[in-house]
Amino acid sequence: MRYQLCIIGAGPSGLLLGQLLARAGIDAVILEAKSADYVRSRIRAGVLETGLVDLLHRAGCGARLEAEGLVHHGFTLAFEGRSHRVDLAALTGGKSVVVYGQTEVTRDLMDARVATGAPTIYEAEDVTLHDFDGERPRVTYRKDGTTHEIACDFIVGCDGFHGVARRSIPEQSIKLFERVYGFGWLGLLADVPPVSDELIYCRHARGFALASMRSQTRSRYYIQVPLSDRVEDWSDAHFYEEFRRRLPQDAAARLVTGPSIEKSIAPLRSFVAEPLRFGRLFLAGDAGHIVPPTGAKGLNLAASDVHYLSAGLIEYYGEKSCAGLDAYSARALSRIWKAERFSWWMTSMLHLFPETGDFGARMQHAELDYIAGSPAASTTVAENYVGLPF
Numbered sequence: 159m160r161y162q163l164c165i166i167g168a169g170p171s172g173l174l175l176g177q178l179l180a181r182a183g184i185d186a187v188i189l190e191a192k193s194a195d196y197v198r199s200r201i202r203a204g205v206l207e208t209g210l211v212d213l214l215h216r217a218g219c220g221a222r223l224e225a226e227g228l229v230h231h232g233f234t235l236a237f238e239g240r241s242h243r244v245d246l247a248a249l250t251g252g253k254s255v256v257v258y259g260q261t262e263v264t265r266d267l268m269d270a271r272v273a274t275g276a277p278t279i280y281e282a283e284d285v286t287l288h289d290f291d292g293e294r295p296r297v298t299y300r301k302d303g304t305t306h307e308i309a310c311d312f313i314v315g316c317d318g319f320h321g322v323a324r325r326s327i328p329e330q331s332i333k334l335f336e337r338v339y340g341f342g343w344l345g346l347l348a349d350v351p352p353v354s355d356e357l358i359y360c361r362h363a364r365g366f367a368l369a370s371m372r373s374q375t376r377s378r379y380y381i382q383v384p385l386s387d388r389v390e391d392w393s394d395a396h397f398y399e400e401f402r403r404r405l406p407q408d409a410a411a412r413l414v415t416g417p418s419i420e421k422s423i424a425p426l427r428s429f430v431a432e433p434l435r436f437g438r439l440f441l442a443g444d445a446g447h448i449v450p451p452t453g454a455k456g457l458n459l460a461a462s463d464v465h466y467l468s469a470g471l472i473e474y475y476g477e478k479s480c481a482g483l484d485a486y487s488a489r490a491l492s493r494i495w496k497a498e499r500f501s502w503w504m505t506s507m508l509h510l511f512p513e514t515g516d517f518g519a520r521m522q523h524a525e526l527d528y529i530a531g532s533p534a535a536s537t538t539v540a541e542n543y544v545g546l547p548f
């Protein structure tokens with residue numbers, strides 16, 4: 159089989175790229191290791207920047223988002239018994255974010271792909287990349303016991319942090335930057351009304367907590383936990399008790415509990431691979447970088463990568479120009495590093511780091527107090543949270 163592009167991974171990066179290219183008349187096959195049901199049911203991000211929302215509209219997948227997404231004009235930073243609302247709209251000239259689950263984004267993109275008739279091969283095993291340092295890259299995979307080969311012009315690794323694409327690049331040709339935090343987020347999803355109309359990020363002496371949501375009737379709550387904890391150790395009752403203790407009092411009083419639909423622990427990590435291109439192989443999304451979720455940037459960064467890369471590919475096929483593709487890695491990385499900085503900074507300010515002791519805690523308080531008292535500092539937070547321009 160021959161396609162112009164072979165995309166590895168049917169997460170949001172791969173599906174969005176595939177959709178933008180399909181609309182431009184470029185044919186791409188997507189190879190995905192898991193089943194469609196598995197991909198659809200993963201619970202992850204929830205906050206979309208307007209850049210991603212615009213891209214979803216351009217991809218023809220914006221209708222449900224428009225109808226069901228919750229537009230948020232602000233969020234709250236809670237610390238030391240105080241609550242400071244970051245008024246996104248007022249501080250950024252009317253900008254906002256949209257709360258709409260990654261699960262729904264994925265579902266909309268999958269439905270759109272089925273409608274275009276573009277091929278996605280689920281449960282593709284042993285996906286292997288060949289000859290991407292030359293003119294004729296190939297990808298082989300196994301499906302139902304048979305080995306298949308795809309010839310293409312370019313391969314795009316949209317296969318997440320644990321994928322095969324980045325690992326296929328020779329070690330000496332890629333530089334990895336990493337910071338691993340010694341804790342994770344335990345997340346719980348439940349059909350209960352959220353404690354607040356807007357998100358609350360809480361710095362608490364017992365550890366970080368975040369009150370988020372998926373809709374007016376579905377809440378997504380998180381607490382910081384040590385990496386040694388296991389999900390099985392946390393009953394729903396235990397989770398709610400700990401979460402309530404970390405919330406501001408007024409929000410705690412509004413907490414409604416109910417059985418969890420999903421509960422999982424995600425370790426926090428900052429990670430960047432440079433460059434995002436090797437020959438005819440490009441990396442996009444989590445395959446090339448990871449942010450800790452405190453800035454709500456993971457999914458949004460995947461979107462800006464896809465924006466730059468799709469533009470480069472459309473230019474390549476339309477105008478026979480390599481300029482956009484040649485600029486891809488540097489353009490994407492320039493935005494990635496700024497989102498890495500913001501996510502690292504929010505994480506550092508809001509989580510419990512026992513190793514930094516009382517001095518570290520005072521620094522966090524001073525930083526939060528400064529934000530609460532300074533329109534300039536609040537504007538910096540707001541500008542980054544709504545997303546820097548593509």
Ligand code: RFL
Pocket residue numbers: 166167168169170171172189190191192197201202203204205260282285316317318319320321322423424442443444445451453454455456457458460
């Ligand atoms: P994904 O979503 O990881 O999709 C990659 C896809 O590639 C497939 N794959 C392979 N396919 C073929 N062959 C192989 N060898 C393959 N190896 C892997 C995988 O099955 C998968 O379908 O990456 P993508 O598309 O770049 O999208 C990125 C976003 O998913 C990610 O940035 C965010 O979800 C990050 N993230 C969060 N971001 C937020 O903004 N807020 C959050 O609350 C939030 N929570 C999370 C997260 C990421 C998590 N991960 C990766 C463990 C919670 C978790 C648990």
Ligand code: PHB
Pocket residue numbers: 202203204205357370371378451452453454455
């Ligand atoms: C979520 O709703 O899952 C969510 C929201 C904001 C974040 C991280 C996760 O910063």
